[in-house]
Amino acid sequence: MSNLEYLLKRKQRIAAWSDRWQAEAARFADSHRDLLPKRITNAQLYGLGNVVRSARRYADIERFIGNQVEKAKRAGRLDVQGYWNDLKDVLGKLRGEAQALLKTLCPAGAGSQDNLDELHRELIRLYVQHLIAHSLYWTPDQEDSGRRER
Amino acid sequence: MSEQSVQEVALRVALERAIARKSDEYDRRAREYADRLTSTKLDKTQVRGLETLASTTDKVSDITDWLKLRVGRDSKREGWAKDGVGRDLVTELEGLRRDARKIVDELRVGEGIALAYPVDPDLERQVHLRLCREFLKHLAAHFEYLKAEQER
Helix, strand or coil: CCHHHHHHHHHHHHHHHHHHHHHHHHHHHHHCHHHCCCCCCHHHHHHHHHHHHHCCCHHHHHHHHHHHHHHHHHCCCHHHHHHHHHHHHHHHHHHHHHHHHHHHHCCCCCCCHHHHHHHHHHHHHHHHHHHHHHHHHCCCCHHHHHHHHC | CCHHHHHHHHHHHHHHHHHHHHHHHHHHHHHHHHHHHCCCCCCHHHHHHHHHHHHHCCCHHHHHHHHHHHHHHCCCCCCCCHHHHHHHHHHHHHHHHHHHHHHHHHHHHCCCCCCCCCCCCCHHHHHHHHHHHHHHHHHHHHHHHHHHHHHC
16 A cells, blocks of 8 residues: 555544544533533633643643542542543543554554554544534533523 | 446446535525524624535534534624524534435445445445535525625
C-alpha cells in the first residue's frame, strides 16, 4: 500500500469510527446528566477539550483528569469524582479501539508504538468533541436553571 | 476495463442519480427550516458556515456536533436554540441516515445491478454525509434568498 493510499484509508476509517462512537459519547453524557452544568461545569468541559487538543502524550490527559479527581475529593464530591474516574476508564479503553483500528490499517506489525499513541490521542479528541457537544446540547444554561429554581 | 470496474462505475452512476433524486425531494423541507431560521437572529455568515463545514468535513458527526454546540451556547434562545429549530435540524439530519440506508439497500438489489462484488461497508455513512450536504445546500440557498427578501 502506498503512503497516500494508507493516509486516505486511515482518514476514512477514523471518520467512520468517529461517526459510530458519537452515540457512545452521547450515552456517557446522558448517564451523568444530573451533574451538568453545576457539578461538572462548561468551563471544566472546555478545559478538557483544550487539553485533549493540545496533548502530545496520553499522560497529559491523564494528569488533567487526575487533578479533577483530586479537586473533587478535596471538596467531598463523590459523584464528581465518579464522573472523572468513569471518563478516565473510557478514554483509557480507547487504546484498544486504536489498536484494533491500526490492525486493519497495517496488519503485519500493527504499526509502531508511536503510531498507536498518536491514533489513541486522535480517538480521544473525537470522543471528547462528541462528549462536549452533547453535554452542552441538553444542559440548561446556569441562568435558565437558576431562574427555574427561584 | 475489468468486470469489477464496470460494476463499480455503474454503481457510482446509480448512486449519483439516487442522491440527486433525494436532493430534489429535500428542497421543500429545507425551505421550511430556512423560513424558521429567518425569524431568529442568525445571519447569512452563520448559516453559510454550517454549509461550508458540511461540504468540507468527512464526518456526519462534525456537522451535528457543530449544531449541538451552537444550540447549547445559545443561552438567550435567539439563534440556533430559538423555538427548537436547531434541535429539529439535528434530528432531521440524523434522520437522513434512513434515506442513505434505503438508497444503499436498493442499489444492492435493484437498479439492474446484481453486485457480484462486496460494496464498501462505509458506503451508507458516506451517502448519509452526501445527503446532509444536499439538505444544507438547499437550506443555505433558501435562507439567503428569504433573508434578502426580508431586508428589502
